[in-house]
Amino acid sequence: MGVACSAFVQDKVEDVESCSIKSAGVGLESEPLWKQMAQAQIESQKAAEAVRPEVQKLLAERAAARQAAVKQAEADRKAAEAKLKALERLQRQKDEEEAAKNEQEETKKAAQVPSSKAKPKTKAQGSSSKPAAPSRPAKLTKDQAKDALNRAVAIFDxxxxxxxxxxxxxxxxxxxxxxxxxxxxxxxxxxxxxxxxHGFTGEKILHAVMQISTHAQGDKRMSKQLAKLQATLEGNV
Structure with missing residues (x-):
């Protein structure tokens, strides 16, 4: 009976030792979870550092593109203003030429009138010799400028x-x-x-366009419509 018990106990001890060895083997083959998570975090940081230069380059390119777009928009605005001023100068020159022509025609007509009839006319002219004060162009609000711009483009189209x-x-x-x-x-x-x-006479069209140009600054849709209007005024249709 004692021999049988000893044999049973010895078998159990061997089973426990075998399990312990196996468990030790499992522990050697797999790392703890905290260590795996730390290693994954390190790998993620390495990947982020690897792509950081590309991300920074992309952000720099986007910033440069935005700056270039702002500069181009400002250059386009200045070019448009210069064109409008050139058109206004041409219009003013034309008005002056027409005024001089009309004055010459009036002088010629006056010279052809008999002297006896010319005197009363001279008195009448003297009473109105002072030039009338030029009427000041109307002032457009942004909503009025937008409405006028849209309607003008629609008329041209x-x-x-x-x-x-x-x-x-x-x-x-x-x-x-x-x-x-x-x-x-x-x-x-x-x-x-x-x-x-909108309170403008036909010859004041450039005054209206200049006001519209001022209101169009910073408004993409108005700037686009204004470009079409200016192109039409310049004969690019």
């Missing part, structure tokens, strides 16, 4: 009007002064009602 503008532009070739002389009266006629509805 009408098939019949676009055909007339294109034919007029082709007839001028590349002569800017001739374009002003031919296109401006045509444009003024098309926009007459629109300009008058």
């Amino acid at each position: 009408m098939p019949e009007n676009r055909r007339k503008l294109q034919e007029a532009a082709r007839s001028c070739g590349g002569d800017d002064a001739k374009k002003m002389a031919v296109l401006m009266p045509l444009v003024q006629g098309m926009l007459k009602d629109l300009l008058e509805s």
